Amino acid sequence: MNQTDLSAKACRAEELLRAEYPDALCSLQYADPFRLLVATRLSAQCTDARVNLVTPALFAAYPDAPSMAAAPVAHVEELIRSCGFYHTKARDLIAMSQMLLTHFGGAVPDSIEKLTQLPGVGRKTANLIMGDVYGKPAIVADTHLIRITNLLGLVNTKNPLQVELLLRELILPERSNDFCHRCVLHGRAVCVARRPRCGQCILAEVCAFVHG
Numbered sequence: 001m002n003q004t005d006l007s008a009k010a011c012r013a014e015e016l017l018r019a020e021y022p023d024a025l026c027s028l029q030y031a032d033p034f035r036l037l038v039a040t041r042l043s044a045q046c047t048d049a050r051v052n053l054v055t056p057a058l059f060a061a062y063p064d065a066p067s068m069a070a071a072p073v074a075h076v077e078e079l080i081r082s083c084g085f086y087h088t089k090a091r092d093l094i095a096m097s098q099m100l101l102t103h104f105g106g107a108v109p110d111s112i113e114k115l116t117q118l119p120g121v122g123r124k125t126a127n128l129i130m131g132d133v134y135g136k137p138a139i140v141a142d143t144h145l146i147r148i149t150n151l152l153g154l155v156n157t158k159n160p161l162q163v164e165l166l167l168r169e170l171i172l173p174e175r176s177n178d179f180c181h182r183c184v185l186h187g188r189a190v191c192v193a194r195r196p197r198c199g200q201c202i203l204a205e206v207c208a209f210v211h212g
Contacts, residue, residue, distance in 0.1 A: 096121065
């Protein structure tokens with residue numbers, strides 16, 4: 001399929017998702033950029049629902065970068081234990097907070113390059129911050145987006161960076177962030193890994209998997 005046809009398919013998929021999920025919201029609960037950054041780090045290999053159960057107590061104890069930077073690692077581990085990989089995540093949260101203070105004046109930076117300097121922050125997290133906090137075009141290449149865009153035939157790779165770069169060429173920049181959120185919603189509701197409900201899928205008309 002040539003680039004023109006891929007762009008047309010991506011545009012149609014975006015339209016269908018926008019109609020089905022008008023409220024393209026991040027499912028992580030947060031009150032400010034720092035808390036979204038922390039919640040996103042916790043969400044690695046953990047459900048957003050579980051993160052939302054954990055963060056109220058965490059932020060009650062450590063609501064901002066200065067308090068998190070000075071937190072005892074053992075206490076942070078205790079508060080986030082149920083998120084999994086809590087040893088690594090606790091160390092990252094503290095180191096990330098310390099770097100925010102020493103390198104960025106305590107503020108969450110507004111570029112992919114600066115965000116990915118933070119401990120534990122990869123491109124997926126950085127793109128989420130760019131889109132949800134700063135309103136800039138972003139492609140959040142999480143598992144749902146990668147799976148669905150491969151099934152649609154928009155991409156043919158599981159590599160997150162390659163998926164991100166390919167989709168940046170296909171999705172209108174001003175709609176890219178919401179497209180990613182809608183793919184997550186659709187991936188949880190209908191296009192479920194290993195048991196997709198193709199008969200109920202609003203993307204069936206443009207799906208390479210459905211049409212073989």
